[in-house]
Amino acid sequence: MWTSGCQSLTFSIRVYVYSNFSSEKHRWNPVFASTNKSVVDLSLPAKVERLLDGLKWDDKGLVVATAQNVDTGTILMQGFANKEAVLKTASERRATFYSRSRSQLWTKGETSNNFINIHDISLDCDRDSIIYLGKPVGPACHTGTATCFYTSLDDLIDDPQGGKHKLALSTLYSLENIISQRKAELASFQTGKPSWTKRLLLDNKLLCSKIREEADELCRTMEENEGRSRTASEAADVVYHILVSLAVQEVKFEEVLEHLRERFSQSGIEEKKNRAPKVTKD
Amino acid sequence: MWTSGCQSLTFSIRVYVYSNFSSEKHRWNPVFASTNKSVVDLSLPAKVERLLDGLKWDDKGLVVATAQNVDTGTILMQGFANKEAVLKTASERRATFYSRSRSQLWTKGETSNNFINIHDISLDCDRDSIIYLGKPVGPACHTGTATCFYTSLDDLIDDPQGGKHKLALSTLYSLENIISQRKAELASFQTGKPSWTKRLLLDNKLLCSKIREEADELCRTMEENEGRSRTASEAADVVYHILVSLAVQEVKFEEVLEHLRERFSQSGIEEKKNRAPKVTKD
Numbered sequence: 193m194w195t196s197g198c199q200s201l202t203f204s205i206r207v208y209v210y211s212n213f214s215s216e217k218h219r220w221n222p223v224f225a226s227t228n229k230s231v232v233d234l235s236l237p238a239k240v241e242r243l244l245d246g247l248k249w250d251d252k253g254l255v256v257a258t259a260q261n262v263d264t265g266t267i268l269m270q271g272f273a274n275k276e277a278v279l280k281t282a283s284e285r286r287a288t289f290y291s292r293s294r295s296q297l298w299t300k301g302e303t304s305n306n307f308i309n310i311h312d313i314s315l316d317c318d319r320d321s322i323i324y325l326g327k328p329v330g331p332a333c334h335t336g337t338a339t340c341f342y343t344s345l346d347d348l349i350d351d352p353q354g355g356k357h358k359l360a361l362s363t364l365y366s367l368e369n370i371i372s373q374r375k376a377e378l379a380s381f382q383t384g385k386p387s388w389t390k391r392l393l394l395d396n397k398l399l400c401s402k403i404r405e406e407a408d409e410l411c412r413t414m415e416e417n418e419g420r421s422r423t424a425s426e427a428a429d430v431v432y433h434i435l436v437s438l439a440v441q442e443v444k445f446e447e448v449l450e451h452l453r454e455r456f457s458q459s460g461i462e463e464k465k466n467r468a469p470k471v472t473k474d
Numbered sequence: 475m476w477t478s479g480c481q482s483l484t485f486s487i488r489v490y491v492y493s494n495f496s497s498e499k500h501r502w503n504p505v506f507a508s509t510n511k512s513v514v515d516l517s518l519p520a521k522v523e524r525l526l527d528g529l530k531w532d533d534k535g536l537v538v539a540t541a542q543n544v545d546t547g548t549i550l551m552q553g554f555a556n557k558e559a560v561l562k563t564a565s566e567r568r569a570t571f572y573s574r575s576r577s578q579l580w581t582k583g584e585t586s587n588n589f590i591n592i593h594d595i596s597l598d599c600d601r602d603s604i605i606y607l608g609k610p611v612g613p614a615c616h617t618g619t620a621t622c623f624y625t626s627l628d629d630l631i632d633d634p635q636g637g638k639h640k641l642a643l644s645t646l647y648s649l650e651n652i653i654s655q656r657k658a659e660l661a662s663f664q665t666g667k668p669s670w671t672k673r674l675l676l677d678n679k680l681l682c683s684k685i686r687e688e689a690d691e692l693c694r695t696m697e698e699n700e701g702r703s704r705t706a707s708e709a710a711d712v713v714y715h716i717l718v719s720l721a722v723q724e725v726k727f728e729e730v731l732e733h734l735r736e737r738f739s740q741s742g743i744e745e746k747k748n749r750a751p752k753v754t755k756d
Contacts, residue, residue, distance in 0.1 A: 239631065239634060240631055242634075243627065243630050243631065243634060256538055256552055258540060258549065258552065260547075260549060260642070260644070261644065262644055262645060263644055263645045264547060264644060264645075265542075265546060265547025265548060265549075265643075265644035265647075266547060267540065267542060267547075267549065267605055269598070270538055270540065270598060270603040278627075282627060282628075282631075312626050312627070312628055312640075312642070313626070313627035313628065314623040314624075314625060314626055314627070314640075314642035315623070315625040315626075315627060315630075316551070316552060316622040316623050316625075317615055317616070317617055317619075317622045317624070317625075318622070321552040321622075321623075322627075323549055323623050323642050325642055325644075333599055334599070335599055337599075340598040340599045340600070340603075341596040341597070341598050341603075341605050342596075342599070343596060343597040343598075343599075344594050344595070344596055344597075345525065345560075345564060345594070345595035345596070345597060345604075346564075346594055346595065348525050348597075349521065349522055349525065349564075352521060352524075352525060358594075358596075360542070360594070360596035360605045360607060361547075362542070362543065362544060362545055362546060362547035362607075362731075363544060363545045363546075363731040363732075363734055363735045364547075364646075364731060364734070365547075366735075366738070367734055367735075367738050370738055396696050396697065399696070400693035400696060400697060403689050403692060403693050404686070404689055404690060404693060406689075407685050407686055407688075407689030407690075407712070408686060408689075410685060410716065410719060411682035411685050411686060411719075413723070414678050414681070414682060414719060414722065414723065415678065415682060420723055420724060420725050420729075423719070423720065423723045423725050424720075424725050424729040424730050424732075424733055425733050427716055427719070427720060427725070427727075427730045427733075428730045428731075428733035428734045428737070430689070430712070430716060431713075431716070431730060431734065432734060432737075434692065434709055434712060434713070437692060437693075437696060437705070437709070438705065438706075438709060440696060441695070441696060441702055441705045442702060443702050443705050443706050443709070445709075447702075447706040448706050448709045448710045448713060449644075449645040449646060449710075450645075450706070451706055451707050451710035452645055452646070452649055452710045452713065452714060453645045453648075453649075455710070455714075456648075456649050456652055
């Protein structure tokens with residue numbers, strides 16, 4: 193079913209060096225058997241090809257490929273991939289799709305440099321859909337927005353001429369956006385009593401006292417066995433005040449997650465590093 | 475291009491009551507012009523149909539439809555939708571797809587009751603892909619897992635017979651999973667020095683002292699102008715310790731987000747509630 197020129201990428205002698213990077217689980221660095229180093233060798237172990245043969249490619253040899261931000265979970269874009277595109281993505285660790293309109297592979301960022309660096313590739317239960325879990329370098333959309341999904345159908349129903357630029361964000365990032373908007377509004381003339389968020393944004397002393405207070409209250413839910421619901425509610429308070437403090441200092445929550453990912457992916461990476469380099473010849 | 479029986483859903487007299495719910499922005503409650511209340515009237519205002527006419531339906535009258543957890547951002551499943559499926563999703567607020575194998579609509583959960591309740595529908599820049607941002611009731615996958623994406627290609631490459639059940643989670647939820655695993659490991663016999671996470675899980679006093687200490691350190695980054703990078707790092711420390719405290723009390727971070735969503739979606743909802751019920755006749 194898969195008809196594009198993947199065979200041309202397969203060489204008779206395959207030698208791979210298996211290495212790890214702090215932010216990426218796998219990368220195959222092709223080592224050339226010939227002296228012609230200008231040849232791009234995208235070949236992959238036969239077992240990878242066999243695995244991909246097990247995917248349910250549609251009648252055009254494609255699966256749906258959705259790129260998702262590994263840290264925030266934001267869906268960045270959706271395209272299609274043929275076997276060659278998945279092989280290229282798996283080997284070069286940059287999200288690559290098959291353009292149905294141009295009938296060719298395209299690596300997101302090949303002209304804009306806004307690549308999506310791949311951390312993992314996930315297959316669904318039916319094997320006909322994949323997620324490219326990756327880290328975008330710059331905006332994912334050709335329009336310059338972080339994600340291609342920035343139009344709410346509900347908003348369009350309210351206002352068919354407007355309704356744009358509401359990014360499809362999950363709760364934490366929607367809240368982060370709301371706080372950013374409140375901060376932006378502070379630059380213009382304000383009437384009436386400011387909202388709680390604005391008061392916090394304007395008063396570091398108040399904000400810090402609230403962060404310490406809410407952290408203490410979260411601890412008390414444990415110390416005094418106040419129950420699950422109270423814990424969730426108090427944790428929500430702490431998270432909200434952390435988001436405000438990040439907004440004050442122009443730090444995105446995504447940057448916090450980058451720190452966490454780097455710290456907590458260490459164990460797996462260290463485990464891999466302790467392995468002898470994998471050199472296969474088949 | 476869209477060929478299924480949507481026209482049959484259109485009635486000459488359309489009366490809608492426009493109402494709001496705490497967790498959902500829109501819901502059209504059809505009010506029947508006839509006395510036959512058993513007839514399911516899925517008709518929507520002409521403007522909604524016109525909006526959907528503007529989508530780029532493929533040669534089979536479909537767009538890709540991806541269901542995403544509104545709170546965590548986890549991609550739950552991916553299917554396809556025809557116009558009728560999007561209309562039904564928009565009106566009934568439950569993720570509905572078009573089954574290509576059975577050539578019929580199917581609402582996720584119609585047999586299992588594991589519905590995905592819709593909060594928003596997002597269109598991409600090309601208008602050929604949509605996100606159903608929703609809240610799953612129970613597991614989204616027919617296999618019983620939270621998401622259909624539980625197979626890592628990288629893991630399969632390492633172990634073609636295994637490599638399953640690594641959910642496609644973004645950083646925060648991967649970390650939450652790691653902490654849960656550490657907690658589960660505590661039930662079995664432990665040798666050697668326990669990890670820091672395990673020490674925290676075993677000692678509420680230590681955990682609470684760390685939560686208070688890290689919250690204080692985050693505040694100091696603001697009070698002492700320690701810079702953006704230090705702020706992100708200290709916020710990461712607080713978030714990690716919050717996750718451990720949630721694990722101790724068997725609370726998922728998703729529950730924390732539910733609290734935040736309920737609080738911060740109030741303003742928009744209240745604004746809508748203050749409007750007179752929208753009754754249209756066309």
